[in-house]
Amino acid sequence: MAPSDGQHLCRAVIVPGNGVGDVVDSNWYKWVKDQLKQIPDFQxxxxxxxxxxxxxxxxxxxxxxxxxxxxxxxxxxxxxxxxVAAMRYAETHRVYGIILVSAYTSDLGNATERKSGKDISTVHGNGRRSNAIVPISFSLVQLMTLFSRGLNSRK
Structure with missing residues (x-):
């Protein structure tokens, strides 16, 4: 959801999955960060x-x-x-938007996930409509394609 008061998108924050070591060396995170750094005036x-x-x-x-x-x-x-953390955060905080990669809506039957307290099975039923967003999920391939196309169209 874009803010209605004229705010503009100027930064992205990558929130990784749990269980990874140094995030710079994990998964696709550094690749996306490097792609986004190419956008002028964007952090x-x-x-x-x-x-x-x-x-x-x-x-x-x-x-x-x-x-x-x-x-x-x-x-x-x-x-x-x-x-999941992004969805929980957006329940109570206004953000420009969220991009969800491999999101889930339960604790997956996993004891560690249950301890996290981030079960989102109640996200849309809590009455906080001002910050409610319609989550859009991407696979890793779709995310990479999205960023590649977006960067190419800005050149």
Whole structure:
């Protein structure tokens, strides 16, 4: 959801899945950050998350607000449990938008996921409509294609 007060998109924050080591060396995160750095006047933040194994919402969501400074000029790119964190964050905070990669809507029957407190089975039933977004999910291939096309069209 784009902000209605004239704010513009100026940054992206990549929120990784839990269980990864150094995020710069994990999965596709650095590739996306490098692609986004090519856009003039645009910033992309990729940082190791606290509590990277359990990814508790009580730790991740305040970190997204205070340290990563996700706000109305930020699109959050969340992967796996990072996608769940993005949806939970957007329940109570205005952001420019979210991109969900390999998102899920339950604890997957996994004890570690259950501990995180990020189960989103109630995301759209909580009455907070002002920040509600329609999540759009991408596979990794779709995300790479999206960014490649977007960058090529700006040149």
């Amino acid at each position: 992309c933040l990729l940082q190791n998350m606290p509590d990277p194994l359990t990814a508790r919402k009580t730790i991740w969501l305040p970190f997204m607000e205070k340290t990563l400074q996700c706000d109305e000029q930020t699109v959050i790119i969340g992967h796996s449990s990072g996608a």
